[in-house]
Amino acid sequence: AEAYRIQDERTRALNFYGEVVRFHPDNVLVKPSKLAMALIHYKNKEYDKSETLYLDVLSSAPNPEDCREAVDGLRDVYTAVDRIEDWEDIISQSGCTGYDEGDLDTTFFTSARNLFFENQFDKAAESFGKYLSRFPNGIFRTDAHYYRGESYAKLDQLDEAAAAYEKVIDRPVGKFTESALSRLGAIYLFQEEYSDALRVYERLEGVAMYD
Numbered sequence: 001a002e003a004y005r006i007q008d009e010r011t012r013a014l015n016f017y018g019e020v021v022r023f024h025p026d027n028v029l030v031k032p033s034k035l036a037m038a039l040i041h042y043k044n045k046e047y048d049k050s051e052t053l054y055l056d057v058l059s060s061a062p063n064p065e066d067c068r069e070a071v072d073g074l075r076d077v078y079t080a081v082d083r084i085e086d087w088e089d090i091i092s093q094s095g096c097t098g099y100d101e102g103d104l105d106t107t108f109f110t111s112a113r114n115l116f117f118e119n120q121f122d123k124a125a126e127s128f129g130k131y132l133s134r135f136p137n138g139i140f141r142t143d144a145h146y147y148r149g150e151s152y153a154k155l156d157q158l159d160e161a162a163a164a165y166e167k168v169i170d171r172p173v174g175k176f177t178e179s180a181l182s183r184l185g186a187i188y189l190f191q192e193e194y195s196d197a198l199r200v201y202e203r204l205e206g207v208a209m210y211d
Helices: 002-006 010-023 030-043 047-058 064-080 084-094 101-117 121-134 141-154 158-169 177-190 194-210
Strands: none
Touching: 002 010, 002 030, 010 030, 030 047, 030 064, 047 064, 064 084, 064 101, 084 101, 101 121, 101 141, 121 141, 141 158, 141 177, 158 177, 177 194
């Protein structure tokens, strides 16, 4: 099984790992086999099968290393299917140590950002909203407001986009400030909100000069 895994012959590897699990249920290699199978299913985008195997490992009193591998694997699965709230529950229930609020912050944001780059803008906007509700002072709050604005803009929901961009420009000047100002000014011009457009473009001029 290991040889086939290294060669990325996934079907054959699954077959041999499966034989370990079925025919040697008390062997010390059962948990490593299940973890390897779970990872292969994840790579095959068979997320339900991957989740089942990781949860099975966690239910059988794993050692700290296996526990960590299963929880990390479930993070990847739940990120892929936008179920990060379930991963938060796993952390609290599994008894695995070494996770903190920063891990949750990063994972919630990464899940939302993945949706954005997959062009699932409606889901991304919702997921960024969940992130901001869960972590109002989160590590990636400025990024989340910006990408939420971008998502709404892609959906032609300009009022929502403008509100998100306003959150970005309210933050200290950073990597998204100039872009947010430019996009916000364009929205206000399109909506014939000329006083707001002027305010934004004057701010943009100052930021550009600062750069």
